């Protein structure tokens with residue numbers, strides 16, 4: 245079946261009047277479930293625009309922090325939280341009963357991978373089972389968590405209809421992928437166009453109306469499945485292009501060509517080219533995970549996503565490639581890697597955030613540790629690193645510490661690093677991000693990926 249077969253025109257479809265009115269007058273009560281990197285910015289944005297928002301999370305310490313007006317997400321200031329709580333626009337809670345009083349429910353729970361790198365939608369299922377207990381006529385439920393096509397209709401809908409209310413008449417169910425980019429100062433929740441697609445046309449239109457109150461542009465697509473797959477296309481596009489440029493970097497090394505210079509020159513073409521950059525791999529909750537949701541679903545319908553599989557393999561192989569590059573650099577200087585002291589600079593998955601999820605720097609540290617190499621790290625955003633077998637404390641990036649290491653490998657560049665000072669005091673640097681050159685530091689001891 246083609247999912248995008250919702251009938252009728254957008255203009256003529258009947259939008260349920262009461263909820264429509266509540267949204268228009270900003271009297272609709274909203275409950276955001278899951279107050280993480282995605283949920284907290286959404287909750288605060290609706291609250292800032294005049295809606296009453298419950299922020300429901302099962303993590304009591306997160307809720308307590310918010311009640312104490314202390315933000316744990318870099319992009320959201322504590323003063324903004326304080327103001328919204330004082331005005332009672334934002335009510336953080338661990339009490340699921342607030343769902344009874346909510347006209348709109350927005351779900352922002354995690355969608356990680358299981359050990360075998362297959363989708364884990366257990367958080368969505370658990371939350372849906374909670375919502376159905378409080379589901380009432382006229383409620384709109386929107387899933388924001390990234391997931392494979394079919395989750396909203398095939399997994400959530402049967403649970404929500406269990407108690408007799410029917411979607412499209414009794415209640416409304418839609419999907420709207422979150423595109424937020426933590427740490428991005430230019431594009432924030434309100435100026436990133438929002439894609440929406442409903443299980444029913446009514447749900448899609450209500451969701452369009454809802455988000456048009458807080459974002460500049462809402463893009464309506466025919467069906468929840470189209471909206472689900474939009475997000476996966478966006479991130480697949482990135483993972484495949486990053487895989488391509490990582491392969492290109494390895495080829496350029498063999499050809500003794502500077503891949504960074506090649507990219508800079510190629511991107512002067514005003515059309516038909518978009519720059520991607522090599523690095524130690526891909527990390528974060530999205531790009532490293534989402535395409536695997538898509539390839540899993542593809543296999544279920546008998547399709548093999550060769551591009552995704554190859555790009556994932558290339559990207560996952562980057563820490564090993566960097567390890568062998570360091571090994572070769574040290575051998576040239578008469579040193580075995582097993583005897584070296586290595587400093588890893590930047591362990592978060594991207595610059596200027598404190599998010600460690602799926603960070604390739606962690607894989608690299610694990611590779612060093614497994615080989616018995618004396619390894620340390622420095623990251624202004626991560627004072628301690630306690631993941632699996634790793635239990636370390638960040639080394640302060642000051643001259644006497646930098647000088648102690650045989651090589652420093654930059655895996656994530658942060659604004660907090662003093663590149664000039666690091667380059668002046670490090671014996672040798674492998675820069676996997678071209679961060680030193682970008683900072684205008686060009687000393688002979690810096691080797692680029």
Ligand SMILES: NC(=O)c1ccc[n+]([C@@H]2O[C@H](COP(=O)([O-])OP(=O)(O)OC[C@H]3O[C@@H](n4cnc5c(N)ncnc54)[C@H](O)[C@@H]3O)[C@@H](O)[C@H]2O)c1
Pocket residue numbers: 277278279280281282283300301302303306352353354355367370371388389390391422423424425426529530
């Ligand atoms: N982080 C990003 O940059 C980003 C961007 C776009 C989309 N996404 C997607 O958004 C979703 C959420 O990601 P995130 O980064 O905000 O995750 P997160 O881990 O930062 O936050 C999730 C929150 O959900 C809460 N939670 C878990 N189970 C719950 C339950 N049963 N009831 C109530 N709360 C519960 C957790 O305690 C946590 O606070 C994921 O699907 C992710 O792929 C993330």
